[in-house]
Structures are given as structure tokens and as C-alpha cells.
Amino acid sequence: MKLNIALLAGDGIGPEVVDQAVKVSNAIAKKFGHEITWTPALTGAAAIDAVGEPYPDETHEICMKADAVLFGAIGHPKYDNDPSAKVRPEQGLLKMRKKLGLFANVRPTFTFPSLIDNSPLKRERIEGTDLVFLRELTGGIYFGEKGRRDGGETAYDNCVYTRDEVKRLAKKGFELAMTRSKKLCCVDKANVLETSRLWRETVQSMEKDYPEVTVSYEFVDAVAMRLVQWPNSYDVLITENLFGDILTDEASVISGSMGLMPSASVGEHTSLYEPIHGSYPQATGLDIANPLATVLSAAMMFEDAFGLTAEAKAIRDVVDKSLAEGVVTEDLSGKNKAYKTSEVGDWLANHI
Ligand code: IPM
Ligand code: MN
Numbered sequence: 396m397k398l399n400i401a402l403l404a405g406d407g408i409g410p411e412v413v414d415q416a417v418k419v420s421n422a423i424a425k426k427f428g429h430e431i432t433w434t435p436a437l438t439g440a441a442a443i444d445a446v447g448e449p450y451p452d453e454t455h456e457i458c459m460k461a462d463a464v465l466f467g468a469i470g471h472p473k474y475d476n477d478p479s480a481k482v483r484p485e486q487g488l489l490k491m492r493k494k495l496g497l498f499a500n501v502r503p504t505f506t507f508p509s510l511i512d513n514s515p516l517k518r519e520r521i522e523g524t525d526l527v528f529l530r531e532l533t534g535g536i537y538f539g540e541k542g543r544r545d546g547g548e549t550a551y552d553n554c555v556y557t558r559d560e561v562k563r564l565a566k567k568g569f570e571l572a573m574t575r576s577k578k579l580c581c582v583d584k585a586n587v588l589e590t591s592r593l594w595r596e597t598v599q600s601m602e603k604d605y606p607e608v609t610v611s612y613e614f615v616d617a618v619a620m621r622l623v624q625w626p627n628s629y630d631v632l633i634t635e636n637l638f639g640d641i642l643t644d645e646a647s648v649i650s651g652s653m654g655l656m657p658s659a660s661v662g663e664h665t666s667l668y669e670p671i672h673g674s675y676p677q678a679t680g681l682d683i684a685n686p687l688a689t690v691l692s693a694a695m696m697f698e699d700a701f702g703l704t705a706e707a708k709a710i711r712d713v714v715d716k717s718l719a720e721g722v723v724t725e726d727l728s729g730k731n732k733a734y735k736t737s738e739v740g741d742w743l744a745n746h747i
Pocket of ligand 2: 640641644671
């Protein structure tokens with residue numbers, strides 16, 4: 396099969412972790428007889444430095460023409476510490492999500508048998524956790540009108556959702572629940588927020604179309620607590636943009652390291668695969684970041700974008716093997732030897 400993939404490495408550790416996912420994907424392509432064409436393109440602070448814009452039109456064209464996008468990370472401290480910056484790398488990510496119509500962000504949380512004791516949470520709480528967040532990605536407070544008034548003394552960010560936006564996300568949630576344990580949790584704050592009441596009302600109205608799915612409705616604050624207390628009680632969770640951003644970082648603690656969890660963003664145009672972690676500026680260029688979240692994002696890409704399940708499984712299997720054999724970066728190595736980012740990538744590629 397011919398696979399045409401746009402490669403958006405971005406900022407910070409993005410290029411380093413993406414390099415390992417490319418090595419692994421190329422090894423898979425060789426083993427299974429596929430031909431991958433990688434088309435690199437600029438995003439984030441790297442794109443601002445080069446062309447003054449974090450998601451240039453040329454990059455968008457490349458993404459639109461590709462079969463899938465593999466993405467690293469976006470963000471640079473020089474913008475974080477400058478609230479007055481007019482152009483920010485993160486705007487590139489938001490623009491990309493919006494222009495590609497990536498309204499659903501699929502973020503699984505699972506545990507690895509060999510890493511259970513790496514989690515700060517007790518083994519008996521987290522063993523067997525296998526849940527998926529579907530985070531709405533192109534609406535809500537991220538995209539509502541924002542600004543300042545009263546001479547800059549008052550700031551506002553509006554949270555806006557339409558029924559259709561909720562419906563299309565919830566539909567994916569119901570469909571996903573049907574392929575799993577048929578349990579769906581709608582996470583909202585309907586006791587306070589009008590947008591949450593629209594969410595709840597919309598999801599309730601869809602229940603009749605999926606009679607086999609058991610739906611629970613839970614407030615986001617309670618979910619934040621239960622998620623680390625009884626992660627096993629959840630399967631598919633649907634939620635709005637900001638709640639999903641926060642809860643998925645929290646959930647990554649269950650797996651033992653933020654450097655482990657992959658994600659897929661899907662919607663109207665080309666799907667995008669990216670680790671859930673950020674650009675980790677302190678580690679940039681040091682060859683120490685964990686590449687597994689990006690490697691596992693590539694596995695999601697083989698499976699979802701190309702329907703290549705054996706290829707995806709081969710990636711997951713070799714990742715499991717590397718973890719079991721202790722071929723891990725410093726976030727996971729404890730007192731044992733820490734491997735470099737590139738060494739982990741080489742090991743995975745060689746063992747495929
Ligand atoms: C994520 C990130 C982004 C988000 C940032 C970098 C804009 O935290 O993908 O979760 O908030 O969506
Ligand atoms: Mn986030």
C-alpha cells in the first residue's frame with residue numbers, strides 16, 4: 396500500500412520523538428511491503444521563526460493532500476512568558492484543528508503490565524484500566540469570542556456550543572461504545588453551565604438510537620476524582636474541549652508517564668495522530684524524551700487511517716517488549732540504565 400503522510404514535527408522535543416516514530420513506521424513498511432512518502436511541513440514556533448505564521452497555508456495544503464498527518468508538539472517558552480505576544484505557536488495548533496475539521500480527539504488511557512508499579516497510583520486501583528476519552532476539539536471556550544474590555548482590566552473567553560457540534564461528537568462516542576463495553580459517560584457541568592445543559596439534553600435525546608448503550612451523566616469535578624480512584628469503572632467518556640484537555644492529562648498518570656499516551660484527531664478532512672504530551676522545552680535536543688507516545692500514535696495511524704491492524708499490532712507488541720526488557724527513557728528507568736530517545740527508536744525499529 397502507498398501511504399502518503401504529512402510530517403509536522405513542530406517544536407521542543409517534537410522533532411526528536413517524531414524521528415523515532417518515522418524509524419518505526421519505516422521498519423513496519425519494510426516488513427509488510429508498504430511504501431511511505433513523508434512530506435515534512437512547518438508548524439508552531441518553528442514556523443513563526445521561518446515564515447511568521449504558526450500554521451502556514453503551505454502546511455495546510457500538504458495536510459489536505461496527505462492520507463494522514465503525524466504530529467509532534469507545539470509550544471515555546473519564549474511565548475509562554477510573554478502574555479502580550481501577538482502570534483503564539485498554540486494558535487497554529489488550534490487553526491490546524493479547525494481548518495482540518497478535527498472535531499473529535501480520541502485519547503485512550505491504558506496500562507502496561509510491566510509498568511503498573513511506575514504509576515504513583517496503587518496497583519489495585521489501576522490494574523486493567525482501559526478507557527477512551529473523546530474530547531471535542533474545535534469548539535467551546537477554546538474557540539469562543541475572547542478579548543479584553545474596560546481598558547484591559549476585564550478579560551473574557553466565551554464558551555459556545557451548537558447542538559450539531561455536540562451531536563457529531565456524541566455520535567462518535569456512542570459508536571465507539573458499541574464496539575467496546577457499551578458504557579458511555581457524558582462528562583459535563585450541567586449543574587452550572589448552559590453549554591453543559593445543551594450537551595446533556597443532546598446526549599439524552601440520542602440514547603434511543605443506541606438502546607444497548609448504558610449512558611451515565613457525571614459532573615466533571617466528580618469525574619476528576621473518580622478517574623484516579625476507580626479508573627476501571629470507566630470505558631468511553633465524551634466531553635467538551637477544556638474538560639477533555641484537563642482530564643486527559645490527569646488520566647495519563649494512570650499509565651505511569653505522560654510520555655506514553657497517544658491520540659488521534661479525526662473529523663472532516665485528513666486525520667492527525669499525535670502524542671498527548673506537549674513540547675517539553677527543558678528536554679529539547681537532549682535526546683532524553685520518551686518517544687513511545689508518538690510511536691503509539693503511529694500505531695493508531697496505521698490502524699485507523701489505513702486499516703492496517705496487523706501493522707499496528709506489530710508496533711504495540713514491540714513497544715510492550717521494549718518496556719518488559721527495560722529499554723526505556725529516563726522517565727521510566729528508575730535506578731536502571733536510561734536509554735536515549737534515539738536508542739529506544741533504533742531498538743524498536745531493529746526488533747520489528
Ligand atoms: C493538547 C495541548 C493543547 C490543547 C495546547 C498545546 C494548545 O495541551 O493537545 O492537549 O490545549 O489542546
Ligand atoms: Mn493538553
